[in-house]
Each structure stands twice: as structure tokens, then as C-alpha cells.
Amino acid sequence: MTGPENEYPLIRQYRDWIQSGPSEDSPDRRQFFTHGTVVLDTNVLLSLYEYTPAARTQVLEALQSVQQRLWLPHQVGLEFVQNRHRIIIGRKKALETASKNLQNKIGEARAAILDARKLVQDLLIKYAQDTAAKEALESEISDQAVRVLLGDWTKALGDHIQRLKEYDLAISSVERGDPVLSQVAELFGDKIAEPPDQAEIRRRVDEAATYRFPNQIPPGFADAGKGTPLSSSGDFLLWEETIEHMAASTERSQLLFVSNDTKDDWYQPAGNGRSSRPWPSLASELRARTGAELRIETPGEFYRGVNRFLDAEIAEETYAEIDRAAENLIEVVITEQEAVHAQPRPDLIAAAFEAAGLEESLLDSIGDASSRLLFTWWLIGVTAQLERRRRFDDEPDVSLLPATRSETQPDPGWLPGRRLHLGEWPYRISSWIAPWFIKAVNCTSRHDRQIMQQLAARQLDVERTE
Template sequence: MVSPEGEYPLIRQYRDWIQNGPSEKDPDRADFFTDGIVVLDTNVLLSLYEYTPTAREQVLKALQSVRQRLWLPHQVGLEFVQNRFRIITGRKKALDDAQRSLQNKLRDAKTSIKDARAFTQGLLIKYAQDTETSRNLDVEISNKAIEELLSGWSATLEAQVKRLREYDISISPGGQGDPVLSQVAALFGDKVAVPPDAAETRRRVEEASSYRFPNLIPPGFKDAGKGTSLASSGDFLLWEETIGYMANSPERSHLLFVSNDTKEDWYQPKGEGRSASRPWPSLASELRQRTGAELRIETPGDFYRGVNRFLDAEIAEATYAEIDRAAVSTVEMVVTEQSATCTQPPPDLIAAAFDAAGLDESLVDNIDDGSSRLIFIWWLIGVTAQLERRPRLDDEPDVSLAPATRSAVKPDPDWVPGLRLHLGEWPYRSSSWIAPWFAESVNRSSRRERKILQGLAAQQLAFELADQG
């Protein structure tokens, strides 16, 4: 039987799977911009920290055109305030490390030129017995000439890296000095969801971990096993919260969800005649079934171009380039002492770090406190990567954890003097402060393990002191 609209029930019911996915030429696309509820994923808000001030101003002005239809789920708001400091710390660390990295590359360049000279001299002597030309190369391409050749370029590069400090954002953990936080708060106004009931959150987490994720039902199933069940259920909690909001009012007929996340738990991989991935059709079907609303998922670049097209927001081409670049940004969130205590490291990363340090994973059994144990593991992951004891793994986060510092003032009431470490094994006993979690791990280790751990910490401290000098 054909439906009144002239469409077979089979085609109507499974149309999300039959269609190829959203296109900028879809005739109903404008409806999502002019009449839809707009939900920005956490990564879209965090990307604001990665734009230049000019681009950020343009993007925030463009968002004003959809302000009346914006809604901030509790899950997005929570993740935004939890992760903003880590993003800023990662940005600051990248800028802090830039000067040292540049110096290392320039030093490598000088070494490479000298090696090339020595290589050529060796060939001249071995195959031509031409000692005179070999000696002349020492004069023509002298160490002084190499220094003079690179000095101008070095100065130019160093000036540009130093100029990047203008784009740093330095804030306190409380949010003072953070322009993005206040701008985002003003943008959403009172359209911020209240936290869901604790019992409902628990029910949703159990549904995700026991039913949806094992059956690869989007969204979020790729996060299964990452940290606690609550932490790995973030995408599903956002999804459920949004469905509840859409269902509460019949006039909410269109949902425009904007996200950088195009992993396989949001997007169906290309194949079956499709040349590109597409948002999972089951997401649109589920939203329609449970709320009666239509769903459109767009990346930030497509979304802002749509805002420009349908709402006449002015965004420069250079800003679009920043938006697209931020979507695949390599600036990583940084694991700090606060975040380390609630983030379980992946097993392969733990194994790689302990193997690189020459330690057995059973070492952590000596650390009684669970939070200290996690901080220690994350530090070992970070320091083995920082000191290039091992290659970084794919998607490995940066780590900002200091086991020791040298200063006249105690950095924190819980830190202990360097004298608490063993004589003859720690070079800064009389002039350092030691983090309590590191002191515990060292003093409960064997002599061999202590020497390894203190050696890594001493190298890390020397490395950072050299940067400051």
C-alpha cells in the first residue's frame, strides 16, 4: 500500500539509510539554520581557544545570529569548564617549548652542515687522495662561516617564535583573565541545562556500558573502556540529554548538531557505493522516533559557512581556514595533576612507558593511594616521551606533571624537602621540593627502581631549568 504522500512505507521508514547523507544542496537545510535548535559540541566551544583574536571575534559574532536558538546541554557545559584549562595549558606549553625546539633544530642544522663537510672530506681523501682540497673545505666552510651563515636566519626565526607570545592566554584556574569563558557564558545566557537527576545519569551510564556500546550503537561506542564508565559515556549522556530537551516541546522540529567529532561512533565509514562517510542514519531515525524532530549533523566549517549563507553573517576566508585547521588541530589536551586523578591511562601507553623506563608495572602496587598511583603512572608516561626514551603513540595526550622543583618557596603545603630522597641518588637534595606522590613512590621502591625514577626526575628538572635559563 502506498502512503498518501505517494511514498512506500518501506522507503519512508528507512529513508535515513537509503539517502547518501547530508549535503549543502539539501532543499531543507535552511530550515535547520532559521528554525532549528542549535547544539554546539564541547569541541566546538574549546576550539575558540585555538583561534586568533580576530577570528574568534568573527566566529562569536556569527554565533550571535543563532543565539536565540542555541541551547547548552549540561554535559557540554561540564566538559567545557573541565577541559578549558587543559586546552590553555597545552597551548601555553606548546608556545613555551617552541623556543627550545627551534634551538634544537638550528643546532641540528649546524651539525648536519659540519657532518656533510666531514663526509665530503672523507670521500676526497679515500678516493682522490686530495688532502689539499679537503683542508681547503675547512677554510671555505669553517665553523665560523657556518655560524655567520645561519645567524641571520636564526634571528629571524627566533623573533617570529617570540612574537607568538602575543597569542598566549594566561589565566588562573578560577577563570580570571579568560576572555573566552565570559564570552561563551554571555552567548548562551540562561539557555543552559541544569544537571540531570543522579539516578537518571546512572541509568543512562548503565544503558551505555551494558547495551549500547557492546552492540556498537552510536553515539560514543568508540569511547568504551576509556577511563570510568561515567567518563566513557559522555557522548551518550549528551545524546540522551538532547533527546529529552527536544521531546519536551513539540515545536522543536529541527535539531542542528555541530561537532568536530567524525569518529566511527558518530559517522558511518564510506562504502556500499558511498565515497564519503556520513552521520550514522540510526541517529536521525532515533531522534525522529523519540521526538518527531529531524536531525542534521555538520562540522564547524560547514556550519559557519551555512550561517554565512542563510543568516548573512560575515566571516572572512582566513577565518574559515582557522576553523578548518582547528577541527584537526594537533594541540592536545594536557594531563595535569588534577585531571590525572580521574583519568585511567590506556594499557598500551602504560606498558610502553614502563618498558621504556626499564621498570616493571608491579612497581605501582607499592603506592597505597589510588590518586597518587594514577599521577605517578601519568608522570612516567609523560617523562619517557619528553626525554625521548620512546616514540609517542597515536593520540597520546601531553602530560604536565612535575615530580620536583627548585625554588626558595615551597610550591604547595604538601610538598616535602629534597632531603627526603636518598643521599647519593638525588643531586638536588638541599635545594629542591618533592611532590608527595613522587616521594611516596621513590621511598617504597627498590634501590634499582629508585635510581631509575630519580634519574628520570633529575633529567626532567635539568631540562626545564635549562629552558628557564
């Protein structure tokens, strides 16, 4: 809003709410790209693992055009290094699942063709008594003939999947040295925040949990109750770090924040004839606490802006990849830290126990609540991992192991494998067992504990081959 009316205190004080929101044609947009501090959210950096090599090269070259203005909050760096390997493992598992799904689909196609043949044969006998035609079909469309017919297609599809397994970021090569990590480290150089003081982190987590989240003050309130108070406060910790950084220098007068996250705790939902937009209160808070102006953009908007204002060369195909990756936000992962604070949905619990052949009532025999939650989340995860059941569309990943095979004790609380029953646990000499799993095993019937130990041993075998 411009003109004399903009001088009125009411208009000036609430201008972020009165304005329609940022536009790609805003007259001051160029300034954010040429002079602003640029902060990339964790999901923007993790998306680098999802691009093809050519697209990744173009994106990194585009980021070099704002390299001098980039700044990496500690929270973003921490989340990036913690989640990067999981993204790569996710690619590997997706391709492994693709191979199995391909075989299943081909098997279904073969069965469908043979069923179609039988349908016609039955009609030939029922309405024409044409035995010769029936036998001709039996010979022409035999099971072997169908296998041969589908064989070339199966091989062509399988070859594509196999090539993708070794394409670009194969897990074996990343374990020897992650090229994306090195490129990101070089991009930011020394423009990285130091870890905040632990007392300050505790204060911020408490503020998020007791004041901001209950009152739905952005950012991050949509994560309230997901995992531990610390893990659910990630967006707010990032926000506070960024405000502190912007306030430290009067030269930092514009902040360009780039993120895939457009949930309701960052973006005000559309309504009353208004499109969705970043919450105006975020811009107001940043200005009030630092004097700086805020602009929030998605990766697609940002890279198109880099192309427009800084003459970066990004192909249309790369924009398509950027937009596609933006739709694949990081999924919730249940770790041991998260599991003791997160209650699984009843339908997930029921599906996991049914798939394992266990009764939910056995949970009553596991003494403490933490062990019950850990066991339940593990059973949900392992039955999905071992394909004992079909995963729910919105089911979180579970990264929780009840045992490990190693010479050294992974944690002071873990116990040697010989604490499990002789003849039931195959790795009594070479394994360590989580205390919660031993509690669960030792308080159940022999039938149930054998099922539990078999699942744990199978999971251990699978993990060691990946």
C-alpha cells in the first residue's frame, strides 16, 4: 500500500495483514536477492539428494550466485546431517520395493491372461461345444507362452530399475564419501552458526511448548506433540536463531527464507477471497525484533528469482525437478527418542499385532509405559519392513532396533545376547539386546517370545545386508 494513507499509524502498524502478501512482481523483490540474507530450510538442502546429477549441478551453481549472502542456522545444519543418510536409504528401499512390486505386477498380469483364456474356453464349451478351439487356445496361450511373451517386457523394466540402483547416489558410494555433503559444506564455507547455549535451547523449547504452540503462534505449532518437546520445536528453534542472527547487525535489513514447508504453521490458509500466504505475523515479529524485512519463498519461486535477478542458468526440466522434490517433504521418523513420547494409532497397533500373530493383550504384561511404547512401535516398524502387512499411506517410518550384532556394547543399558533364551535366539554370543526388548520377551509366553525373537532376528539379518 502506497500513498499518504500509508502514514497513518493504523495502516503502518498493521501493514503486513493489510497487504495481500508477497508477489513475484513486488517492486522490492529484487533487493532480497541482491542484498538480503538468504536462509535455506533443511528440506531445501535435503532435496539435493533427490535431483538428477544435471539438475543438482544447475541448482548448486545457482546457489553460488547468492553464496556471499547465505547463512546456515545450527538447527538446519543439524537436521541436514541427521537426515541425509535416511534420504539415501529411502531411495534404496524404494528401488528394492520397486523390484518386488514389478515381479508381483508381472505375476498378476500372467494370471489375468490365463484367467481370460479360461473364460473364453469355458464359453466355447458352454455355447458351442468346440473342444478343438478350446485345445488350440490351451496350446497357443499356454503358461509357458505367456511367460515368454512377458519375459522381454519384464527384463526391460527390471533393467531400468537395476540401473537406477547404481545411478548417481548409490548407497555403497555414499558410504565412502557423500558428494552432496561436501558440496553443501563448500557452498556455506564458514557462514554457519555456532550451536546455541544449552540453557537458551531449554528456554526456547519451554517457550514453544507452554506459550507459542498452545496459542498457535507461527512458526512450528503444527508439530506440537510430535515426538519429544525438543524435536517438535525444530522450526521455532530455527526461527529464534535466525532472529538472533538478523538482530546482531544493522546491515542485515532483509531476510529471504526459502522452504518447502507450506503447512498452516508457516502459511495462513486461503479464505475470504484471499490466497494462502506466509503468516503476516512472521514479518511483523521479525521487523519488531530486528528491524529487518521478511520474504518467504518456496524453492521453485526462489530459483526462478535467482534466474531472473542474478542471471543463473536453470533449464525448464530442472524447475520441474525442483517442484517435484518440493512435494516430497520429509516424513516423520519414529526413533527410540520419539517412541517413548508418541502414542501409535489404534489401527496401526491392531494391524501390526495381527500381522505378527500376537495378541494385543500381551502389552498388559510389559511393566512400564516406556517399554510398552518402544515394543509397540518396533512391532509396527518390523512388520512393515519385513512385509508381513501392507503399509498405511500416512504411516511413519520407524527406525528402532531391539538388537544389534557388534563386539562393543552400543549403549550402557544394552545387555548381551545370552540374556535371551537358549535355543530361541540365534545370536546369543554375538549380539546386544535393548533392555526394553528383554523386558517384553521375558514377560510373555514361550509361543509369543519365539515370534518376537524370530522377527528381531530376521530384521537383524535384513539390516546387515542393506
